[in-house]
Amino acid sequence: xxLDETRRALAKTGLARAALPDTFLVSLYRATAPYRxxxxxxxxxxxxxxxxxxxxxxxxxxxxxxxxxxxxARDVADGVALRESGAVALGSGVTDVxxxxxxELGLTRKTIEALVPTxxxxxxxxxxxxxxxxxxxxxxxxxxxxxxxxxxxxxRLAALLExxxxxxxxxxxxxxxxxxxxxxxxxxxxxxCPGIDDDEESFxxxxxxxxxxxxxxxxxxxxxxxxxxxxxxxxxxxxAIFRTAGNCTTNYxxxxxxxxxxxxxxxxxxxxAGTGCSARKALSR
Ligand code: SF4
Numbered sequence: 001x002x003l004d005e006t007r008r009a010l011a012k013t014g015l016a017r018a019a020l021p022d023t024f025l026v027s028l029y030r031a032t033a034p035y036r037x038x039x040x041x042x043x044x045x046x047x048x049x050x051x052x053x054x055x056x057x058x059x060x061x062x063x064x065x066x067x068x069x070x071x072x073a074r075d076v077a078d079g080v081a082l083r084e085s086g087a088v089a090l091g092s093g094v095t096d097v098x099x100x101x102x103x104e105l106g107l108t109r110k111t112i113e114a115l116v117p118t119x120x121x122x123x124x125x126x127x128x129x130x131x132x133x134x135x136x137x138x139x140x141x142x143x144x145x146x147x148x149x150x151x152x153x154x155x156r157l158a159a160l161l162e163x164x165x166x167x168x169x170x171x172x173x174x175x176x177x178x179x180x181x182x183x184x185x186x187x188x189x190x191x192x193c194p195g196i197d198d199d200e201e202s203f204x205x206x207x208x209x210x211x212x213x214x215x216x217x218x219x220x221x222x223x224x225x226x227x228x229x230x231x232x233x234x235x236x237x238x239x240a241i242f243r244t245a246g247n248c249t250t251n252y253x254x255x256x257x258x259x260x261x262x263x264x265x266x267x268x269x270x271x272x273a274g275t276g277c278s279a280r281k282a283l284s285r
Contacts, residue, residue, distance in 0.1 A: 014072030025123035028086025034107035047094030069110035098128035179214035190221030
């Protein structure tokens with residue numbers, strides 16, 4: 001693959017130690033991600049926020065750290081960061097290490113190979129079934145933890161919210177195969193988007209699919225709306241999504257990005273009504 005020079009970057013460090021274990025993957029170390037930006041292109045992605053400074057088109061102008069595996073191998077060999085026992089997590093908040101570009105470049109796989117000598121457990125969070133490719137490597141670690149993000153089992157809605165990611169059913173298959181391989185595995189059901197996929201019926205479908213696949217947990221979480229392009233999606237979409245959703249047009253403030261009133265589903269629950277979601281239907285059209 002021919003990379004645009006402006007998208008090449010150097011990884012200065014390979015492994016970073018957290019002050020406290022990460023609350024998502026319960027990891028003490030994080031391997032530098034090979035990429036910044038993400039071809040999965042999730043509309044709600046927190047990585048689009050201004051605070052992370054990802055230049056260019058977040059889902060197309062992916063920054064590639066071609067030397068990441070070498071940087072990880074160097075840090076592992078030095079043993080500088082590895083004075084305590086703790087799991088190593090792959091990735092960062094502004095990328096999915098199994099996004100489409102990884103299929104061609106294989107930098108995540110090389111990074112995992114470089115981590116094998118640590119003898120520490122490994123964890124990864126992804127939306128892609130490309131992770132299945134590396135299960136042979138995960139088996140070389142004392143323990144592996146595969147977390148898969150799924151917020152809806154509605155394929156059409158997922159394709160709108162996460163246009164570059166594999167469909168939910170393919171992600172459920174990752175859980176099934178991870179459990180069969182003896183790895184820990186579960187679902188990060190986040191971010192649940194108010195008025196779009198946070199109703200009980202939608203969440204129940206995710207939970208049922210998770211249970212059927214043998215997931216060890218389903219961990220729900222809310223959406224963040226920091227200033228930036230991610231917030232813009234909800235601001236713009238408020239017209240399209242919420243036009244037919246009645247009185248929740250002020251859910252997301254274009255000015256602050258904060259949720260400023262309860263969603264239609266919240267209101268309906270409060271009124272004792274069912275939890276059908278007109279916002280989701282509007283988005284799916
Ligand atoms: S997969 Fe994760 S990092 Fe990639 S766009 Fe979606 S939310 Fe962002």
